[in-house]
Amino acid sequence: MSDRKPSPRSLKPAAKAKPGAGEVVLLSGGNPQIAKADGDAPVQAYIAAMPGWKRELGQRLDALIVQAVPDVRKAVRWNSPFYGVEGQGWFLSFHCLTRYVKVTFFKGTLLRPLPPGGTERSGEGRWLDIYEDGAFDGPQLADWVKQAAALPGWVP
Template sequence: MARAKTALPATQAKVILLSGGNPQIAKAEGDAPVAAYIAAMPGWKRAVGEQVDALVVQTIPGVRKAVKWNSPLYGVEGQGWFLSLHVLTRYVKITFFAGASLAPLPPGGTARSKEARWIDIYETDRVAEAQLADWIRQAAALPGWVP
């Protein structure tokens, strides 16, 4: 697995980027580890992370945040996690854990992914905020994933 270091402000510890540029952030609950993950996202992917995070916070007041398995998770207290972000080499993956129940159905998914559905955001893509906010609202209202 290729590892590279990313430059962060002097006030932050250096974060190791795993394969594909995914930041390695220790498991933790709260806004701070998610903010650290997003700050360590390389290049254009950071803007996508910031945009998605802001949209989730705006759409779901009091959203619960954590980093687990090197991915930010968003959830509702008592309902589980409804969304995750993950950095890959060429795109940022936004996964809805109960995505098969969303309308319209997010485009990513296979028979093996069971209920999960996702969207992949590439560098030249424009995030469709209205559609994403609608999926976020729908997903947050469903029972979420509980590890």
């Protein structure tokens, strides 16, 4: 018998308690875990499960997107709401992180002015991080949404 202790990587993590019926699990950073599905209902379930101040922001974002693109297609993919145009692909998604909500434009490098978030490795994607104060330029965001919806979108 060895007196070596097992490495932390060799130990199995403790099982997590299963949520009750209808209860949404919040993943890292408070991001709601919502099953992959098409339509408005799963997006609204995601928004309803957003924690704290992020819920109101999710409602504002969803309303702004629908107003800018009335025939927008909605779905939840990878635990995030996705917005697209039928036959063109997805143009935008948002995701809860610990201190902010990230709004990602999949073809963001084609938008003018260029959205602020991006790195060398992010390819065409650009994003806007919105913090708890909720301050963002609504008209600019609506313009980016309209521009993004007019472009060929991302097709996984």
